[in-house]
Amino acid sequence: MPAVQRAIRIAGASGGFSDRQRAIGDLAKNCDIDMIIGDWLSECTMTLHGAQKAENEKLKAEGNLLEEPEGMFDPTFMENLMPALPVLRPKGIRIAVNAGASDTELLAKMVQDEINKVGLDLKVGWVSGDEVTETVRRLYQNGEEFISLMNGKPLKEWGHEMLCAQCYMGGAGIAEAFRQGSDIVICGRVADAAPTIGASMWWHGWDREVDLDQIAGSLICGHLIECSSYVVGGYYSGFKALMDGCENLGFPIAEVAADGSCVITKEKNTGGEVSVGTVSSQLLYEIQGPLYYGSDVTANLEGIVMTQLDKDRVQVTGVKGLPAPSTTKVGLTAFGGYQAEFHYYLCGLDLEEKAEWTERQIRKSMGDKGKELTCLKFSLNGYCQENPRNQDVATVDFRIFAQTKNKALMDKFTIDVPGFNRWCLENFLQSCPGATLGNDQRQSQGKPFWEYYVTLLPQSEVQHEVVLPWKGEKLEIPVQNNVRKEYPRDQESYETRDPVALSTFGPTTRGPLGWVVGGRSGDKASDANVGFYVRHHDEWDWLRSAMTIEKFKQLLDGSDKGKKVERFEIPGIRAVHFLVRDHLDRGFNSTSEYDTLGKNLCEYIRAKHVDIPNKFLRRGRF
Known part of the structure; x- marks a missing residue:
């Protein structure tokens, strides 16, 4: 922790596995920063990694597991990280990321091995506790209902067998890892904002029991920069004003002050912008209500204020902190079945009637076998302009989407196998006028899909630990004393209190x-x-x-x-x-x-x- 309590400068290097791989290296080499954070996980990727982990465990039990398991964490992370390693110590930069996915320990070991190989003096710590599969099974067998956060139904009505479960953890473990001397902290399923919270708690010495406003401010700051370029112009409604330089919008840098307020700025010599508009836009992304829940604190968003200080500098203030809930979010993964889709392309006039013609033919081909599909959806997407300027704009997509647990119905896409592809294909010569097929039929072959169930788990059931391999130590991160026992599933909803005519x-x-x-x-x-x-x-x-x-x-x-x-x-x-x-x-x-x-x-x-x-x-x- 520095002698002077200046703001910590945190760069957001990744919003997901698909982000630009230059970020960590360029931010470390070219920017005046103290910390790089990155988010490599999502509900999509956690489900895929978790399912692969369950498959690996099955293969291990059968004696067929590869020496180096695949699919456990983001495969591109090492390529992202390695260019930055030589400059971390000279510039005093630390890193906190959630790229560990379903095997944080393995990724942390790979990072430390690479550091040792190139002869650098950097220490890698990692955070454990997000893997809670057996905990969920035990609690469920003991009568816990595990109500869905989405639809309010109990787990017993889900209809799928859980393969794995991972919970969301906060930033306290990350903060402790830095206090203990870690230069790089690897996490699994911590919350998206947790690396920013942990970095800020460590830097400013905040106490989870009393510094609620400050930690809540860092929670919202973490929310703003965890999706990297979103806050500097990605997905921005005013994107047309940012066409010059749109090829490289840059990455954000947040200056988190001791009072929890922050200033959002950005990487220099890049496109995009930091404005009240871009920051407001990102604040509104994926929030669920006036309260933003975290394992460390709950933030109230209703009083937030944004001020344009200068070009590409927006100050964020007014976030108020409340006690964290006694529970944390947990995601359960299950095998859902197989899904496929088939596309007709329809053109010109009478599109609704043409779609009906095609749907009726396909349903006839399916006959009683169609009852084995758990989902069957026909959708006409697009429209033909009046007096269309070319044939492409007069062409629309008629999509047939199906899911089933009967693999045989979707096992192949060749024309000689009865099943989904054949049901759609065999009607082509009886088609309506202006119908054609794409020349790539691979989407009509069934692929596995996964179900994801979101519920709550008591924080007291989470074994949140920090692992410090160079010390041979594990440190427990206990739940803070000031957690609120229960927040309602449905947050306050209201119309405006003083409408204007x-x-x-x-x-x-x-x-x-x-x-x-x-x-x-x-x-x-x-x-x-x-x-x-x-x-x-x-x-x-x-x-x-x-x-x-x-x-x-x-x-x-x-x-x-x-x-x-x-x-x-x-x-x-x-x-x-x-x-x-x-x-x-x-x-x-x-x-x-x-x-x-x-x-x-x-x-x-x-x-x-x-x-x-x-x-x-x-x-x-x-």
Whole structure:
């Protein structure tokens, strides 16, 4: 910990396994920073890694396991890390990442072995405790119901056999690892913001029992930078103003002060921007309500304020801390079955009738075998423009999506095997006019898919430990004393408390909501969230008054699945947020939706037409 309590400078190097691999090396070499954090995990990747771990354990029991197990953690992490290693000690930079996935110990050992190989003096610690499969089994056998966070149903109604379970841990273990001298801390399923929390707790010496506002501020800072480039212009509603330099938006740097406030800035000489708009956009991503729960603290978002200090510098203040819940989120993985899809391409006029023609033919081919499909979905996606300018824009995708536990129905995609591919293919010569097939049939071969179930586990059941191999020690991280015993599953939902009559905003023009409203959306398992914000105060009065739950459901239109919608407001960034319960059809790994991550929901709503006051339009559009 430094002698002077200046802000710690934390760079966000990765938002997932698909992020740019240059980040850790470039940030370490070129930036004035104290810490690099990175997030390599998601509900998608944890499910895949967890399923692979279960498969590896099965192979081991059978004596068929490879000497080096595969699929246990992010395979690209070492390539990301190695360019940075030589400059960490000279520049005083430390690293905390959650890339360990389902074998944190193995990845930590690989990192230490590489460090030793190149002759560097760096110590690697790691955090354990997120693997809770046997704990969940024991508690379930003893009567714990494990209620779904998504739909409120008990685990016994899930209908799948759990393969593995991993819980979300906080940043306290990371902080302790740094206190003990670690230069690099490898974690498994800590929460996305936990590396930032842990780094800040270590740097500033915060106490989890009393420094709730400070830790809550770092929690939200971690949320802002854990998705790397999102906060500097990725997925930003105002992206058209950032076209110059869009090839490389850069990565964020957060300066976390001793009071828990932070300033978001960015890597120099890159595109993108840090503005109240980009930071507000990322704040709204994947949140669930006014309270943001963590294992270390609960943050209240309703009082958050963002201030543009300078170009590419936004200060975030006003986050209030509450006790952490006594529980933490846990994700259960199970084998779901096999899924496949087949695509017809339809063109021109009468598309609805052409789709009906094709669907009826395919259902006839399936006959009684279709009853063995646990999911069968026909969807017509796209439309033909009036007087289309070319054939491509007149062509739409007619998608047939299916899931089953009967592997034989989807085992092959060759034309001589009865099953899903044949049912779709054999109707081609009886097709409607303007129908054709793609020349790649591989999607119609069944592939395994996984189910993911999200529930809560008592923090007291988690064996949170820090492992320090160079000392030969393990340190227990106990649950803090001030945890709140219970928070309600459903957070407070409300309409605006003092609406303004829409007629007072003057004449209007009918047009897309997105002309004046920005936003972001995302997923948490099968829930989807979407937040909307505006740039001016009078627009805020209009947005919060106009965007009621009823209005939001009207804008959902044909995509409204009739599920519960919850609403709250963040006045400091002029935002209205909606949580759409169980909207994503069981989540990324098993959904039949195109929008597997809920990220397109916001842009769909922004495209819907509403009555917009003319005075807002005169200021310019997003």
